[in-house]
Amino acid sequence: MLITAFDKFTTLDYPNHLACIIFTGGCNLRCSYCHNAEMVLPKMLSKIDYTIPFETVLNFLESRIGMLDGVVICGGEPTVQYDLPDRIDDIKALGFKVKLDTNGTNPSMLAKLLEKNCLDYVAMDLKDSFPYRKQLVGVNVDQEKIKKSIDLVKNSGIDYEFRSTILPAFHTLETLKKMGEIIKGAKKWSLQRFRNKKTLDEIFGGMGEFKGSEMDFLRSQLGEYAEVIEVR
Numbered sequence: 001m002l003i004t005a006f007d008k009f010t011t012l013d014y015p016n017h018l019a020c021i022i023f024t025g026g027c028n029l030r031c032s033y034c035h036n037a038e039m040v041l042p043k044m045l046s047k048i049d050y051t052i053p054f055e056t057v058l059n060f061l062e063s064r065i066g067m068l069d070g071v072v073i074c075g076g077e078p079t080v081q082y083d084l085p086d087r088i089d090d091i092k093a094l095g096f097k098v099k100l101d102t103n104g105t106n107p108s109m110l111a112k113l114l115e116k117n118c119l120d121y122v123a124m125d126l127k128d129s130f131p132y133r134k135q136l137v138g139v140n141v142d143q144e145k146i147k148k149s150i151d152l153v154k155n156s157g158i159d160y161e162f163r164s165t166i167l168p169a170f171h172t173l174e175t176l177k178k179m180g181e182i183i184k185g186a187k188k189w190s191l192q193r194f195r196n197k198k199t200l201d202e203i204f205g206g207m208g209e210f211k212g213s214e215m216d217f218l219r220s221q222l223g224e225y226a227e228v229i230e231v232r
């Protein structure tokens with residue numbers, strides 16, 4: 001597993017849990033609004049002169065048994081790491097819960113992890129209505145794979161949420177309603193406000209953001225699609 005960063009403590013990234021975060025390097029999408037370009041683009045990844053050995057993370061976790069509840073694995077896109085199942089087994093063997101953040105493009109890996117019963121929480125991106133626009137996600141996305149991942153997550157029996165980073169130029173109320181139909185009946189849908197400070201595609205750096213009041217309005221219009229709609 002290629003680990004490019006590691007945060008030892010977070011109260012924000014795993015709901016109701018004290019956790020640490022593993023950031024994996026590499027992603028199969030190129031979302032124009034992505035603020036983690038250094039963990040996505042090979043030309044930037046190749047400039048990283050120090051990656052974190054997994055053993056270092058495990059040693060840290062051993063020292064935090066009883067103090068932390070869980071580990072968040074995010075990226076980049078963690079499911080592109082071929083040894084993800086084995087590394088999660090190592091973490092679970094120490095007694096920690098695991099939350100996986102994923103873009104949903106790899107249902108076979110997701111199914112494998114869920115079958116092994118080694119995930120405790122999944123946060124999956126829903127980036128657009130179908131079909132995902134290339135201008136937004138940078139590549140052609142197989143929407144059948146996204147649908148399959150959504151079904152897996154909704155039927156997993158574990159805690160989960162769908163997450164959407166939204167920006168005025170792409171996510172009208174009409175678009176968001178179409179997205180809501182895709183996940184209708186979900187436990188939770190988090191609407192994350194796009195921030196234009198640091199973006200993978202420079203052009204997106206100048207794009208408008210939703211105001212807090214606009215996010216609240218959108219939340220008020222989307223209640224029929226999930227039990228909980230959260231704004232971040």
Ligand code: SF4
Pocket residue numbers: 027028029030031033034035036040075076077103
């Ligand atoms: S936003 Fe997520 S899925 Fe998109 S390029 Fe960045 S890390 Fe990959």
